[in-house]
Amino acid sequence: xxxxxxLEVPGAPDDGxxxxxxxxxxxxxxxxxxxxxxxxxPLRTSDFIRDPATLAASASHIIxxxxxxxxxxxxEVLGRLTLGGTFPSAWIQSGNQPxxxxxxxxxxxxxxxxxxxxxxxxxxxxxxxxxxxxxxxxSGLGVQASVFIPxxxxxxxxxxxxxxxxxAMLLATAEQTVRIGLPxxxxxxxxxxxxxxxxxxxxxxxxxxxxxxxxDEMRVAVGALAPLFQDRLRLGFTVWGQTGIKNDNxxxxxxxxxxxxxxxxxxxxxxxxxxxxxxxxxxxxxxxGTRLSDGYGAPDFRGLALxxxxxxxxxxxxxxxxxxxxxxxxxxxxxxxxxxxIPDDVDACPNEPEDHKDPDPxxxxxxxxxxxxxxIPDxxxxxxxxxxxxDGIDDADGCPEDDAxxxxIPDxxxxxxxxxxxxxxxxxxxxxxxFIHLEGSTVRVLQQVHFETGSATILPDSxxxxxxxxxxxxxxxxxxxxxxxxxxxxxGNADMNLDLSKRRAASVRQWLIDHGxxxxxxxxxxxxxxxxxxxxxxxxxxxLNRRVEFKILEQGAETGAGPGGTxx
Numbered sequence: 001x002x003x004x005x006x007l008e009v010p011g012a013p014d015d016g017x018x019x020x021x022x023x024x025x026x027x028x029x030x031x032x033x034x035x036x037x038x039x040x041x042p043l044r045t046s047d048f049i050r051d052p053a054t055l056a057a058s059a060s061h062i063i064x065x066x067x068x069x070x071x072x073x074x075x076e077v078l079g080r081l082t083l084g085g086t087f088p089s090a091w092i093q094s095g096n097q098p099x100x101x102x103x104x105x106x107x108x109x110x111x112x113x114x115x116x117x118x119x120x121x122x123x124x125x126x127x128x129x130x131x132x133x134x135x136x137x138x139s140g141l142g143v144q145a146s147v148f149i150p151x152x153x154x155x156x157x158x159x160x161x162x163x164x165x166x167x168a169m170l171l172a173t174a175e176q177t178v179r180i181g182l183p184x185x186x187x188x189x190x191x192x193x194x195x196x197x198x199x200x201x202x203x204x205x206x207x208x209x210x211x212x213x214x215x216d217e218m219r220v221a222v223g224a225l226a227p228l229f230q231d232r233l234r235l236g237f238t239v240w241g242q243t244g245i246k247n248d249n250x251x252x253x254x255x256x257x258x259x260x261x262x263x264x265x266x267x268x269x270x271x272x273x274x275x276x277x278x279x280x281x282x283x284x285x286x287x288x289g290t291r292l293s294d295g296y297g298a299p300d301f302r303g304l305a306l307x308x309x310x311x312x313x314x315x316x317x318x319x320x321x322x323x324x325x326x327x328x329x330x331x332x333x334x335x336x337x338x339x340x341x342i343p344d345d346v347d348a349c350p351n352e353p354e355d356h357k358d359p360d361p362x363x364x365x366x367x368x369x370x371x372x373x374x375x376i377p378d379x380x381x382x383x384x385x386x387x388x389x390x391d392g393i394d395d396a397d398g399c400p401e402d403d404a405x406x407x408x409i410p411d412x413x414x415x416x417x418x419x420x421x422x423x424x425x426x427x428x429x430x431x432x433x434x435f436i437h438l439e440g441s442t443v444r445v446l447q448q449v450h451f452e453t454g455s456a457t458i459l460p461d462s463x464x465x466x467x468x469x470x471x472x473x474x475x476x477x478x479x480x481x482x483x484x485x486x487x488x489x490x491x492g493n494a495d496m497n498l499d500l501s502k503r504r505a506a507s508v509r510q511w512l513i514d515h516g517x518x519x520x521x522x523x524x525x526x527x528x529x530x531x532x533x534x535x536x537x538x539x540x541x542x543x544l545n546r547r548v549e550f551k552i553l554e555q556g557a558e559t560g561a562g563p564g565g566t567x568x
Contacts (some may be wrong), residue, residue: 002198002214003152004043004063004125004159006242006262006297008169009035011072011086013310017268017287019187019223019239022132022142022173024076025310026441031084033308035070039299042066043095047259059299063117063159066299067092070306075130075313083489087151088467090160093119121160124167125149134266136533136544137444138178144191156389165196169219179446182226182428189221197250212259212296213251217242223266228428230416236268239292262295264302282309333382340364396552405475407431419469435465436472443469443482443550449508456503458511468506469550470515479521483555484508488504489542494529501526508548523553 003167010020011033043063047430053162071093095117134141136187147168152161171191177183185559223238241263244254254260268287276282285306291298331384336343340353347354347364368377374387376396383399404411407420414421414431448457451464458466473479486501486508505524513519534541 002159003162004088004121004297005039005068005088005123007037007068007070007302007304008126008219009033009070009072009086009088009304009306011070011084011308012076012082013308014283015284016187016223016225016236017285017304017306018221018240018266019225019235019236020130020142020144020171020189021175021187022130022135022140023175024079024082024130025130026079028075028077028313029310030075030313031073031308031310033070033072033306035304036302036304036350037066037068037070037302039066040064040301042297042299044294046294048266061096063093063095065094066090066119066121068123072308074147077313080132080135082128084130085125085127087125088126090119090121090123090151093121093158116158119158119160121154121158122154124152124161128138130173136536139176139511140174140532142173144173145169146171153368163196163198167196168194171219179428182228185225187221187223187225187238189219189240191219192245193219194219197246197248199250199252213254214242214260214296215246215248215251215254217254217260218245234270236266236270238262238266238268240266241293241295241298243458258294259296261293263292264298265289265292266302279309281311282307284308308423322349338364405431405471407471407475417497418476420468420475433468433472436468438472441552442556443472443552445548445550448546449504451504452508454500456500456507458507466511467515470512470517473512473517473521473538479552479555481520481552482522483551483553484512484522484524485549485551486524487531487545487547487549488529489545490529490532490536491542498526498528498530503527505548 007018009017010029010437011028013031014023015021016165017035027347040558041061047062068088068506070086070088072084072086074082076082094321097117100108100262124479125148127149128144129146130142130144132140132142148162148167148169150161150164150166153164169191171189173187173189175185175187179183179357182413195214195217197213219240220242221238223236223240225234225236227234239263242255244251244260248254266287266289269283270283270285271363272281272283273279285308286304288301288303290301307461336347337344337350338347338353340347342354342362342364344350349363349365351437352364352366354362354366356362368379370377370381371384372381372387374381378384381399382491386399392524405414405415405420407414407422409421409423409431411417413427415428416432416438419431419433421430422434424430424432435445437446445465447465449461451457451463452459473482484505486503488497488501490497502525509522509524512522529536529545532541533547535542536542536545554568
């Protein structure tokens with residue numbers, strides 16, 4: 001038999017439900033995802049019976065329903081490499097055996113062993129290795145090699161796996177982001193899948209009236225992804241499917257035949273959730289869709305729900321020694337000056353009795369004062385008499401925020417509450433800067449810094465964008481250190497390009513200092529032509545490589561900030 005479910009769930013945090021993306025986090029992470037899917041009528045009798053009389057006498061659907069899980073996990077490292085895997089399985093499956101009225105349905109060859117229509121049906125495990133060949137702020141190109149481990153060999157008779165042989169997939173991925181009101185990312189996937197040839201009711205031996213074979217395939221997917229609410233919510237739409245590319249004495253002809261060319265559409269949404277307990281980065285998602293064409297594995301309806309998370313992989317300093325939590329009997333003869341039941345030699349506050357309240361009920365010290373009961377002690381609460389509003393903006397400083405970036409637009413209406421901007425009738429742009437966007441540790445610029453040719457002199461048309469950088473730094477004193485990096489294309493002498501990139505980065509740094517940014521918060525460096533983000537073989541690529549980048553090096557809780565979250 002063969003693996004029926006044609007959905008290959010990618011599994012990485014930035015991927016779609018269907019789309020593999022040429023994107024990885026800058027810092028190493030471990031990720032995991034669990035998806036639960038439902039398919040209605042993924043295998044119809046018409047998928048391999050083409051004689052009208054026989055079709056009328058047979059069951060309408062071979063596989064009526066599947067409830068499947070897709071378990072994915074892996075690593076993203078070096079900013080370009082993803083290593084992961086996905087294990088699919090159909091835990092619940094139901095269907096009908098055909099009721100043929102003709103001898104043409106007797107198995108014709110060894111591949112046509114009898115099959116079952118019930119589950120569970122374990123699938124073949126997919127192991128992936130992905131690499132990003134090219135990456136810029138708005139585009140990417142990647143390649144992927146996958147191997148299918150025959151974990152579903154034992155379920156080959158009920159459409160779980162492709163049999164005992166290894167399979168493989170070679171995939172190319174590309175994406176381009178354009179701004180159409182919102183930044184829309186268009187993603188394309190194209191792949192060749194190498195599968196073992198197999199069939200149901202010998203497709204060659206029955207003269208095209210019955211039978212169905214599968215083998216090597218070509219897969220394609222094209223979709224669009226749109227972020228909303230500062231990328232907390234992402235919506236997407238994908239059209240995807242495959243066709244056979246094999247013709248032999250087992251499969252018959254599979255290229256562009258209706259049986260072997262299933263296509264579907266999928267609409268999806270993904271929501272990033274606030275941290276809970278140990279889950280700092282996690283999300284939920286859902287999708288639904290249906291078939292656009294006939295063909296095996298394309299259901300009348302497909303729905304999927306998922307949950308995923310990721311964790312940074314980095315060295316951390318060892319934890320501070322934990323104060324001993326020793327409970328001592330009141331009758332103990334050891335010295336206990338404050339009579340709180342904790343001996344002086346393990347009492348962190350031997351002259352202040354323990355009140356046995358959180359955050360540490362046995363360290364010997366009373367809980368610090370918290371006049372506004374917002375969970376932030378007065379000694380670190382910048383607004384000890386005003387409770388923190390826990391709105392996701394500077395929640396650690398103890399102050400409520402009405403306008404965190406001081407741009408005059410209330411946080412409740414500000415689409416970019418940490419980035420000063422201008423009013424806009426579009427609620428998704430209201431309060432957002434026009435030329436920059438803060439993405440993690442990088443400030444993405446929508447308009448590059450322009451200089452006089454061969455010079456470090458900044459042209460005036462760049463001043464509005466640099467002004468937004470100044471406003472961002474003033475509104476976010478927790479950005480303690482930013483590096484301005486200069487880059488060039490490959491035209492000209494390498495040493496001259498290196499010198500020019502250093503001077504241009506230094507010129508931008510000085511402009512920011514002249515407009516009110518503290519000297520110790522900024523540094524600059526140039527890398528010449530050594531770090532291209534696009535090919536230098538075209539004018540467009542060289543234009544992308546001539547750039548100034550803004551990288552956040554140090555970020556933490558700000559000091560000396562007032563209630564609005566900025567320094568006075």
